[in-house]
Amino acid sequence: MEIDFSIGNIPAKLRRGWFWGGMxxxxxxxxxxxxxPLQPSTHWSFRLTRSWQRTVAGHRVRVEKTRPLLGAGIRSQGYRVFVDGELVADVDGM
Structure with a gap:
């Protein structure tokens, strides 16, 4: 899965491999x-919502992933991307 968005003037992508779970x-x-993909926390988590934050070119980028309670491995998950606190992408996918 790929989500295209911009960080200021910089084009960016959020890429997630459906099989190994790397993002x-x-x-x-x-x-x-x-x-x-080699970190155990990628595959084993009991939290329904996880978030990651990085700084790119002086901008704060936060990615949130929300998974369903049951059947998370075979059902669609929600991804939201924020740049400097502003929502720039909201996508459901695997």
Whole structure:
């Protein structure tokens, strides 16, 4: 899954691999892991909402993922991306 958005004037993507669960924040100049596939917390969590925050080019970027209570591995999950506290993307996907 890929979500396209902008961080100021910089094009960015949130990429998530559905099979291994890795999630990256990608810009033309850098690639930041939010969820690495080799970390156990990527695969085992009891929280329904998780969030990650990074700073890119002086802007605060926060990504929130909300999963359903039952059948989270086979059902759609919600992703919201905020740049400097402003919602820039709201997508449901795997």
């Amino acid at each position: 990256k924040l990608v810009t033309p100049s850098e690639s930041l892991w939010l969820q690495h």
